[in-house]
Amino acid sequence: MSFKIAIIGAGSVGFTKKLFTDILCVPEFRDIEFALTDMNEHNLQMIKSILDKIVESNRLPTRVTATTSRREALTSARYIISCVRVGGLEAYADDIRIPLKYGIDQCVGDTICAGGILYGQRNIPVILDFCKDIREVAEPGAKFLNYANPMAMNTWAAIEYGKVDTVGLCHGVQHGAEQIADVLGAKSRSDLDYICSGINHQTWFIDLRMNGRKIGKDELVAAFEAHPVFSQQEKLRIDVLKRFGVYSTESNGHLSEYLPWYRKRPEEITKWIDMSDWIHGETGGYLRHSTETRNWFETEFPQFLVSAEKPIDPSKRSNEHASHILEALETNRVYRGHFNVKNNGVITNLPADAIIESPGFVDRFGINMVSGITIPEACAATCIASINVQRMSVHAAISGDLDLLKLAVLHDPLVGAISTPEEVWQMVDEMVVAQAGWLPQYADAIPAAKERLAKSTVKTRDWAGAARRNVRSIEELRAEKAALKQAV
Structure with a gap:
């Protein structure tokens, strides 16, 4: 070919x-x-x-x-x-920094939230x-x-x-399945089968089978709480499992910022997160990780060239x-996965225009979604709140309508749990002014936003967040990597 x-x-x-x-x-x-x-x-x-x-x-x-x-x-x-x-990373830093001035503490800040x-x-x-x-x-x-x-x-x-x-395409479903297989003691990935459905980063394991045996909520909760690592790293996720009855695909840190309940009070945030790695809820965790990773590539490039000399190993795909x-489309070897597509009835209790993440099969005829899935009502309610924000955000981005953008941010679950409308209006003005170079659709609205900021009386604060870590130097990263290797 x-x-x-x-x-x-x-x-x-x-x-x-x-x-x-x-x-x-x-x-x-x-x-x-x-x-x-x-x-x-x-x-x-x-x-x-x-x-x-x-x-x-x-x-x-x-x-x-x-x-x-x-x-x-x-x-x-x-x-x-x-x-x-x-x-x-320049614009991304503002995605984290500016909302913190208004009390909004994000771990990742790349899906919804401000x-x-x-x-x-x-x-x-x-x-x-x-x-x-x-x-x-x-x-x-x-x-x-x-x-x-x-x-x-x-x-x-x-x-x-x-x-x-x-x-x-995303890998959240696969990573969530790997966790579940681990806590249930699966000997191989093929032991676990599942149906996962919802929207990206809020997808739910609505049917779990271990060697054909259906796994219920109580068994899964007990397995996670007994796990020596996940019981500490995924406290928030386990709490949602207990209340919703199904496990979320998304990491502790990601999930925490899509919901209005766990990051609304600074003193509560540390109760639900784990600082062993950025993905478990650290303030601005992914920004720190991305900054360190970019620096690491720059300095360790010769090692990447050396590793590129190794033979490609299909077993490590x-x-x-x-x-x-691509393999399924070109060779007709059927592949089953979870894909982000327009709903159009695939999930019965989510809006038709939404982008959903759900099971499908790929062959030479394309991606064929499994239709007629109904997710639990609590999961649907949580997804719909995000879908409404996504819809307004897309339409604002297309039209350059700053008022619609502010309404989208106002309706975000976590933002709405923390900020007043006046704070949201000023925060969005501040963010579009700071990022004007990447927002051509708002060019006509930027001058008025600057004027409003100059006259604003809304108070902000200088806050690093509830659980912030400093960006590590290359030397620190090398030392940690060497210590881990020695420990193993």
């Missing part, structure tokens, strides 16, 4: 390398072309060097090109994978530019695989306004969906 895959945002070095090696685990894909594109020429050349080394070491005919011209990369591409972060909504405002205009290029220069019928957050908003915009065949979807 010979076709072209374009990767937008290929400067995400580690993730691009993972997708690349996964895809080359499919024997039929040896002779394909990868077209890498990124705005950052430096990162682009770093990842191209790594992938070239993999191709050379494995003696493959695979072609790798790299260009800062997106249209050039997309020309004649059959598949387009996006893993972009519009605004980079940070995730603004992230969507930056991403959606760019996503629509991607879609325009795909329609104009990619292979007819090209498929757009979106890995970028905010997943639901980006996918919603690409389908409804970009008019491109799009699927959103990851559970990221992309390679499995």
